[in-house]
Amino acid sequence: MNLPRTQPARTPPAPRRSAVLAVLAAAQFTVMLATSIVNVALPQIRAGVGLSDGGTTWVVNAYTLAFGALLLAGGRAADLLGRRRVLTVGLALFAVASLAAGAAASPQVLIAARAVQGLGAAAIAPAALALVMGLFPSGAGRGRALGVWGAVSGAGGAGGVLLGGVLTQAWGWEWIFHCVALGALMVLAAVRVLVPGTAPALGRGSGRFDLLGAVTVTLALTCLVWGLTEARGAGWTGGRVLGALAAAATLLAAFAVIELRRPNALMPPRLFGMGRVAAGNLLMALLGSVWIALFFFLPLYQQQVLGHGPLATGAGQLPLAAANMLGSALAPRLSRRLGATTTVTAALLTEAAGLLWLSRISADGSYVTDILGPSVVVGLGLSIAFVQLTELAVDGVPAQDAGLAGGLVNTTRQVGGAIGLAALATLAGSVTAHAGVHEPHGEALTAGYRAAFTVSAALLAATALLAPPLTRRRRARTAVVPAPPAPRKTRTG
Structure with a gap:
């Protein structure tokens, strides 16, 4: 399949680059928002559309499945077709699917619309990250840009819970999808105005998908x-x-x-020999296995054990989101001062400490005593680790593979999250079922959540131990060439 070529991109001046970064970060925020915004509203969605228990879980799974499965293809398409073009198509598809989800009157339409949302997101995320990498070459500028990227990624996850609670309680579950559609359309308009066009990154000889x-x-x-x-x-x-x-x-x-x-x-083996791409992706998968589970279990504990409503549950995510934004801003400075290896190791240990603190929640606890402190610690560690691992996962990647690298790091986070959530949900369910034989329902649920947070903390502590040997930059070996023998002196006479 021969692919079209566009005119070469012009790098915008520095003031405009900030505006372009804001637009691309808004695209990533929209993707992350759609991941978590439905969590608080699932009971209302179930009643409104007539979903079964299995159908309710697929409101989340359909999006996650399409998003995770298509990210690599979306990243490579961005390299071949042009990143701005793929980004705009993804945003348009995402907006239309969001509107369809909000207007759905049957389970089939809603779940299909969520899958198409995931397809759009799989085009948006790698294309936007590749554009950020093109605007900011490796160095301090890229570190600051990825700090912004990390801030909006974490804020999208936490903000989705808050916004989902507010919209569901005020206007109904349909508005969570209408709001996402409106945001995607606004970002699409800004991309068309501010983001410069890009030529396909791969040369004519590589122009086959x-x-x-x-x-x-x-x-x-x-x-x-x-x-x-x-x-x-x-x-x-x-x-x-x-x-x-x-x-x-x-x-x-x-x-x-x-x-x-x-x-x-699609995935050239040489990619894993560049910089620290392999290490960054492996560690990101382990981080993702805990990340997605955190935003799954924490709202459940607030609603099912502490009895919080959708609005209070969403508001409870604000300190975590604020800590996430602070950590993302600090990450580039810490990396420059301490180095990538020390920064990511300390961040993983910080998040592990916060999760271990969360493992002490109780059935008769409160938000202030059981959630507030550990959520701030978790938010700081999570954001710093995410920014640093994203930078490692694109370390040394040439411009023509930037879209693929962006798709790969998003894929490892999503797949790691799916594995982690499945394993931790099974663990929590087993512990709850066992405890429910002789404990009240609230105590049994809390026991399951405690087990999930404890294992999450242990996994991140083990990940922190892996980080130093994996992420240290190895010095290139230089061949030692022996000196030629000195010329022999000859006698004349």
Whole structure:
């Protein structure tokens, strides 16, 4: 498939770059907002559309599944077709799907609209990150830009819970989707005005899309994420779950073989030999496994145990969001002063400490005594780690692969989150079921949440131990060439 070429992009002047960064950060905020904004409103959505228990979970899963499975294809499409073009198409698709979700009168329409939302998000996230990398070359400027990126990513997750509570309580669940659609349209208009056009990053010789590789990895990730989300309800030994995970493993193996043999590979193996890309993505997957679970369990504890309403639950996320924004602003400065390895290790240990603090929640506790302090500590550690790992995951990546690198780091976070949430939800459910035999319902739920937070803290502590050997920049070895032998003196006479 031959791909069109556009005129080369012009780098905007410094004042305008700030405006462009704000627009691209707003695009990322919209994507993150759609991930969490439905969490508080799920009971109202279920009643309004007539969803079953399984259908309710797919209001979340349909978006997550499409988003996670298509990110690699979206990132490569951005490199091949032009990042601004892919970003605008993704925003338009995202806005239309959001409007359809808000107007849905049946479960089928709502779940399909959420899947199309995920498709749009899979185009938006890698294209926007690649544009940020193009505007800010490696160095202090890129560090500050990724600090903004991290701030809006964390704020989108926490802000979604707050905004979902406010809109659901004031105007009804439909408005959570209408609000997201309005935001996407505003960002789309700003992109058209402020973001300069970009030429396809890959040269003419690379202008073919690896369709076979894209289909294979998309099917593999679809099976993986679907199997993991089903495991939360059906258990890990269910036939459908095991079949989906086996299919995912087979397809991923096939994808690896395909990529080794194709000159225009969707995921060229050379990418993992650049800078610290492999280390950044591995650690991001481990961070993501805890990140998504945090925003799943914390609102549940507030509503089901402490008895908070949607608005109070959303407002309770504000300190976490503020800590996230502060940590994202501090991350570039800490990295310059302490180095990447020390910064990411300290951040992971900080978040682990906050989660260990959360593991002490009680059934008769309160927001101030049980949630406020640890959520601030978690927010600081999470944001600093996210900014630093994003920078490591694009370390040394050339401009022509920036979209793919952005898609990869988002994929590892999403897939890591799906694995972590499935495992932690299964653990929490098992502990709750066991405790429910001899404890009141609130005590049993709290025991399950405590177990999830304890394991999350242990996982992040182990991740912090992995960070130093993985992220230290290794010095290139220089070959030692022996000096040539001195010329032999000859006698004349």
